[in-house]
Amino acid sequence: MQQRIVIFAGGNLGPWALGHIHSSDTLIGADSGAKFLMEHGRSPHIAIGDFDSVTEAEMVEIRAKSGNTIACDPIDKNYTDTEMAFRLALDMKPRQLLLLGVLGTRFDHSLANVHLLMLSHEQGVEAVIADEHNEIRLISKTTVLKRSDHPQVSLLPLSEKVTGITLTGFQYPLIEATLTIGMSLGISNVLLGDEGTIEVREGKLLVIRSRD
Structure with missing residues (x-):
């Protein structure tokens, strides 16, 4: 491989x-x-x-x-x-x-x-x-992000709906949230410490890390 x-x-x-x-x-x-x-x-x-x-x-x-x-x-x-x-x-x-x-x-x-x-x-x-300026990946399960030189973290659904989104270790936490196509709720978050956790129950979620 x-x-x-x-x-x-x-x-x-x-x-x-x-x-x-x-x-x-x-x-x-x-x-x-x-x-x-x-x-x-x-x-x-x-x-x-x-x-x-x-x-x-x-x-x-x-x-x-x-x-x-x-x-x-x-x-x-x-x-x-x-x-x-x-x-x-x-x-x-x-x-x-x-x-x-x-x-x-x-x-x-x-x-x-x-x-x-x-x-x-x-x-x-x-x-x-x-x-x-950007790193883009797709997740559908719990993912741990480490602090990097891309401080901004944005979440956008790639499937019509992403449910059960819980953010831990972020400036703007979410608990069992749902994101649907067209929502900007997940834009421009930041990690509070050295790492943060994104939990997803169902759906496909784009994680976009950016720097200006």
């Missing part, structure tokens, strides 16, 4: 993203995410996508420097480049998935990529989306 797979997609990326890479990680570059890795001295183990965001010369370099390149037709495909990379990564049975460059100026793509967390959750694979 893979220890961890890190996907680099074509959204917002920068030097901050390189700091997330561990030496044991398997790196997947989705479309221009593969280009980003190579521009910063990293060769993706797998490059995948329709590669409509790279030049012909860049494509030659991607094929030469990637461990494996999987290219598809930009028209005749059912998934975005990020979803193709995500599904490929899940097939590799990782312990954890980290998604970088999946948030950006295209809100439709960003939202679709957050929804991908449902796929990994259903397979019992921990997946985290990160950018320079």
Whole structure:
């Protein structure tokens, strides 16, 4: 089983993203995410996508420097480049998935990529989306959060309803609360100490940790 797979997609990326890479990680570059890795001295183990965001010369370099390149037709495909990379990564049975460059100026793509967390959750694979200011994960059971450099903690339902939410160790506690789509009750909480606990009885809850 893979220890961890890190996907680099074509959204917002920068030097901050390189700091997330561990030496044991398997790196997947989705479309221009593969280009980003190579521009910063990293060769993706797998490059995948329709590669409509790279030049012909860049494509030659991607094929030469990637461990494996999987290219598809930009028209005749059912998934975005990020979803193709995500599904490929899940097939590799990782312990954890980290998604970088999946948030950006295209809100439709960003939202679709957050929804991908449902796929990994259903397979019992921990997946985290990160950018320079946010970390996003999906939970459906009791979860302990440790203090980090992302002080703001927001909770948003990804299922229509999330019930039995109890927060311990937070500035704004909840006891057996219910969140439904459209509610902002769970926005902008903070930990009081070194850790806090989120209990969930039923439903799928997005936990978004942010820093300004």
